Each structure stands twice: as C-alpha cells, then as structure tokens.
Amino acid sequence: MAGRKKARDGNRVYQTLRNSILRLETRPGAIIDEASIAAKHSVSRTPIREAIIQLISEGLIVRDGRVARVASFDFDEVPRLFDAIIITSRMIHRLAAENRTDQDLETIKERHRKFEALVSQGDGVQRQDANLAFHMSIAAAARNRYFAEFYEHLLYAFSRLSRAAFSSDEETQIFGVVLNEELLAHLSETVRQHAQIVDAIAARDIEEADRLAIAHQDLAAARLKQRLFGGSRSIRSKPALAIQTSAR
Numbered sequence: 001m002a003g004r005k006k007a008r009d010g011n012r013v014y015q016t017l018r019n020s021i022l023r024l025e026t027r028p029g030a031i032i033d034e035a036s037i038a039a040k041h042s043v044s045r046t047p048i049r050e051a052i053i054q055l056i057s058e059g060l061i062v063r064d065g066r067v068a069r070v071a072s073f074d075f076d077e078v079p080r081l082f083d084a085i086i087i088t089s090r091m092i093h094r095l096a097a098e099n100r101t102d103q104d105l106e107t108i109k110e111r112h113r114k115f116e117a118l119v120s121q122g123d124g125v126q127r128q129d130a131n132l133a134f135h136m137s138i139a140a141a142a143r144n145r146y147f148a149e150f151y152e153h154l155l156y157a158f159s160r161l162s163r164a165a166f167s168s169d170e171e172t173q174i175f176g177v178v179l180n181e182e183l184l185a186h187l188s189e190t191v192r193q194h195a196q197i198v199d200a201i202a203a204r205d206i207e208e209a210d211r212l213a214i215a216h217q218d219l220a221a222a223r224l225k226q227r228l229f230g231g232s233r234s235i236r237s238k239p240a241l242a243i244q245t246s247a248r
Contacts, residue, residue, distance in 0.1 A: 010047035013037065017051055021060050021070055022125050022163055032061060032068040058156045073164060078228065081161070082221050085154045089213045092135075092151050095142035097201045097209035104141035105202055111137045112194050119187045124166070127187070128159045134194060138201065158220070165227040186223055193219060 017037070020026040034048050052068050055061040062071045096104070111134040118127045132155050139148040166183075193216045200208040 009041070009043045010050045013041055013043060013047050014051035014054055016041070017055060018058075018060065019125060021055070022128065022160060024164060026070055028070050028072040028164075030070045032070070034068075059153055060156065060160065071160075073161060075228070078161070081154065081157055082217075085151075085158055086214065086217045086221075088147060088151045088154055089135075089217050090210050091144075091147055092139050092142045093197065093201070093209040093213035094206050095144055095147070096138045097204050097206045099143040100141035100201055100204075104137070105198075108134070108137045108141065108198055108201060112198050115194065116191050119184075119191060124163065128163065131190075132156070132159060138197070141201065158224075162220070162224055165224055186219075189219060190216075 017026070017032070026032075032052060034045055034052075037043075037048050038045055052061055056063065056068075060071055061068050063069075096108075100108075111130070115127065115130040115134050118130050132152075135155055136148070136152055139151050142148060193212065197209065197212045197216065200212055
C-alpha cells in the first residue's frame with residue numbers, strides 16, 4: 001500500500017512539474033525549490049527527486065551544481081536541433097516501415113486517432129503530448145532503442161521550443177473559444193500528414209515513409225522558424241540514407 005502511494009505521489013509531482021514547465025508557468029532558468037513543492041503537495045522529498053531525475057532525462061530540467069533548474073533555451077543550437085531531428089526522424093520512419101508488427105500498427109493508428117480528436121478539444125500541451133505519443137509509437141515500431149531514446153529527447157526539445165514560441169497565441173477550443181485560423185490550418189495539415197505516415201508504414205513502403213518524414217518535419221520546422229526568425233526555409237540538408245538491414 002505504501003509503495004503504491006509513493007508511486008502515485010511521484011507521478012503526481014512529475015506531471016505537475018512537467019505541465020508547469022511546458023506551459024511556461026515555471027520559466028526557463030527557474031530554480032526547482034524542493035521544499036516548497038513538498039509543502040504544496042504534502043509529500044516527502046523522495047518523489048520530488050524522482051520526478052526531477054525523470055525530467056532531467058527528458059531535457060526539461062538541468063543540474064547546476066547542487067541546484068536543479070528548468071533548462072534554458074539556447075537559440076544558437078536551434079539549427080543543430082533541426083538537423084538532428086530530421087536525420088533521426090528519417091531513420092525512425094524507415095525502420096518502422098520495415099520492422100513494424102501488426103500490434104505496432106494498431107498502436108500507431110490509435111495514437112493517430114487520439115491526436116486527431118484533440119484538434120477540436122483540449123489545449124496545446126495536451127496536443128503536444130498526443131503528438132509525442134504518436135511519434136514515439138512509430139519509434140517503438142522501428143525496433144532500435146538507441147534511435148528511439150535519442151528521438152524522444154529531440155522531440156521534447158522541439159516541443160518545448162515550440163511551446164515557448166507560440167505560448168502567446170490562443171490555442172484552446174474549450175467552452176466555445178475558437179482556434180486561430182493559422183493554427184487550425186496547421187493542425188489540419190498535421191493530421192493529414194499523420195494519416196499518410198500511417199498508410200506508408202502499413203504498406204511497409206520505406207521510401208514513402210522517408211519522404212513523409214522529411215515533409216512532416218519541414219511542416220513543423222517552417223512554422224517555428226517563421227515565428228523565431230521572421231522567415232522560413234526548408235531543412236538545410238537532406239542527405240540520402242542507406243540503412244543496411246539484416247538478411248531475412
């Protein structure tokens with residue numbers, strides 16, 4: 001019983017901290033005050049430290065000596081992030097098209113449906129979580145944990161940067177508040193591309209999955225670059241990827 005309560009406390013603290021960071025309620029560079037969190041949630045320091053460790057692994061918190069801080073943004077690293085995520089995404093999608101099982105495909109389809117449902121309800125963080133879950137289901141189907149772990153880290157970094165860039169926009173459609181036109185068009189295109197990706201993976205079409213990975217990342221990157229830099233361009237490089245696969 002005590003173990004289950006400890007796990008619940010740890011998950012509650014983790015979700016609260018994570019949402020606060022992603023929603024920018026806890027700002028980049030802010031110190032994570034374990035004592036105040038413990039008092040607020042009526043928990044010991046242990047679940048807080050466990051939550052911090054998990055958030056460090058996701059790149060949302062960093063250690064600064066003995067202090068834990070919310071990770072800051074380094075805009076000089078943005079082009080490198082784009083390069084890393086496009087290369088990794090292409091690898092993931094190619095391998096998923098080749099290696100996916102029927103169960104993998106069902107999970108990918110389910111995650112696609114959940115994201116699509118959140119276009120008309122929920123908020124930006126909920127959509128980000130659903131989008132991450134969709135892409136990580138593809139990563140799981142790739143059957144390469146090293147790529148999957150790196151891809152997850154990149155997706156968290158990209159999602160957090162996007163949230164910071166667009167946090168001032170109205171991104172909620174709850175109680176009749178309507179999404180802005182630009183965001184609605186972007187979400188509609190995202191859903192369309194997700195569906196195409198699902199079809200390519202279902203058909204085991206490696207080259208089409210690769211092409212769609214490029215198009216999908218270009219979609220997200222162009223919108224973010226427009227906001228950050230006042231202009232957009234396609235991903236800097238799209239080198240050919242030749243993956244040596246094991247003989248069947």
